[in-house]
Amino acid sequence: MSSCKSEDKRCALLQAALELFAAQGFDGTATTQIAKQAGVASGTLFFHFKSKEELIHELYREVRGRIEVELREPVGASISLRERLLHSLEKLLLFLLNNPREFKFIEQYYFSPFSEREVFRIEENNIIHHLLIQAREQQIVKEAPLMVLEALVFGPITALAKDHANRGAVIDEEIRRLTIQSCWDGIKR
Amino acid sequence: MSSCKSEDKRCALLQAALELFAAQGFDGTATTQIAKQAGVASGTLFFHFKSKEELIHELYREVRGRIEVELREPVGASISLRERLLHSLEKLLLFLLNNPREFKFIEQYYFSPFSEREVFRIEENNIIHHLLIQAREQQIVKEAPLMVLEALVFGPITALAKDHANRGAVIDEEIRRLTIQSCWDGIKR
DNA sequence: GAATATTTTGACTGAGTAGTCAGTCAGGAG
DNA sequence: CTCCTGACTGACTACTCAGTCAAAATATTC
Numbered sequence A, B: 001m002s003s004c005k006s007e008d009k010r011c012a013l014l015q016a017a018l019e020l021f022a023a024q025g026f027d028g029t030a031t032t033q034i035a036k037q038a039g040v041a042s043g044t045l046f047f048h049f050k051s052k053e054e055l056i057h058e059l060y061r062e063v064r065g066r067i068e069v070e071l072r073e074p075v076g077a078s079i080s081l082r083e084r085l086l087h088s089l090e091k092l093l094l095f096l097l098n099n100p101r102e103f104k105f106i107e108q109y110y111f112s113p114f115s116e117r118e119v120f121r122i123e124e125n126n127i128i129h130h131l132l133i134q135a136r137e138q139q140i141v142k143e144a145p146l147m148v149l150e151a152l153v154f155g156p157i158t159a160l161a162k163d164h165a166n167r168g169a170v171i172d173e174e175i176r177r178l179t180i181q182s183c184w185d186g187i188k189r
Numbered sequence C: 001g002a003a004t005a006t007t008t009t010g011a012c013t014g015a016g017t018a019g020t021c022a023g024t025c026a027g028g029a030g
Numbered sequence D: 001c002t003c004c005t006g007a008c009t010g011a012c013t014a015c016t017c018a019g020t021c022a023a024a025a026t027a028t029t030c
Helices: A006-025 A031-038 A044-048 A054-072 A079-097 A100-111 A127-137 A145-168 A172-188 B006-024 B033-036 B041-049 B051-073 B081-098 B100-111 B127-137 B146-167 B171-187
Strands: none
Touching: A006 A031, A006 A044, A006 A054, A006 A100, A006 B127, A031 A044, A031 A054, A031 B100, A044 B041, A054 A079, A054 B100, A079 A100, A079 A127, A079 A172, A100 A145, A100 B100, A100 B146, A127 A145, A127 B006, A145 A172, A145 B100, A145 B146, A145 B171, A172 B146, B006 B033, B006 B041, B006 B100, B033 B041, B033 B051, B033 B171, B041 B051, B051 B081, B051 B100, B081 B100, B081 B127, B081 B146, B081 B171, B100 B146, B146 B171
């Protein structure tokens, strides 16, 4: 925090890793390449991170933190639960569309053997999770297991993000609106 | 088909590759390990497949073929379009739940750099794709881009399959029914 | 500004990998 | 019986890569 030089290099390494991992995958990206892209020597990576695996976990934590911040609701907004939920879903979708590298990295992390050690889901511990529970309690959405409700809202959103990140599909305002609205139609009572 | 000795080893290699890839990923699995698991010499893999990459493509084609067969509808079934669609979705979900290795392999393939060369989607060229188009023409589902309709049905299904394959979530009959029904609620007019 | 602590460097190591190739051997043809 | 074919073998090669380390550079303290 105080000394900037050191934090800068660490940051540059995480940034470079994110870009390369998204483009080439974890195993397709050598640590030397990450260092090169970050503009540091190959050994520096291992000063800041114990191993390549630790770098990946650390990067995951960092990205996940950014998503949580992104979804954080403005205080004092007293609109309806339904509105708040739809708004959060829209924000999540927008974030994933605007940050395809982050999305690709996270999907990769989720399917990698790492994720079995360090538990993960975009879904957990975020506002949408809690909004769904509340909405179910208040009987404005179906009385279904949380797993089902989450699949019904996160599934379509990640499907669109996948189309965009991996195939360059253009997802305009209209498509986003239609999808989010239909997610609601799927879960509402 | 006729000569068994040769086909057997090729088959054993594909089978071993599927298991190991699902458990350890493409890069986490050495060709020697695949050969060992298949009970053949390391060189045999390269007799049947030009390279590791070709083995992966071949395995993908094989798995995809099996899914297509699985989803093939019985002829002469003259139930409604809605029934046929829901039935196909249920069959897809069941297949992915019953074959987590196939699911993991396919997801991995989709996110790997390979898929950019050899185009892929579970979605394309299958019955569900065509049923959705028909249903939209007949105005029994929403007038939305196909991408949206597909996201709304494949998204939740793959989300559940993910929960099951990667986290061991138990997806019972009730959960399947609820999810498929809700997918319909999401797309119906 | 000397002494000490932190950070950075890049050549190096050793483990492991994809793919090769000279040779084995069962079985079919003549 | 002899020759041939081609699936199969496994030791081998050329190479890559994560991680190390001794020394240099830079920052901090007294």
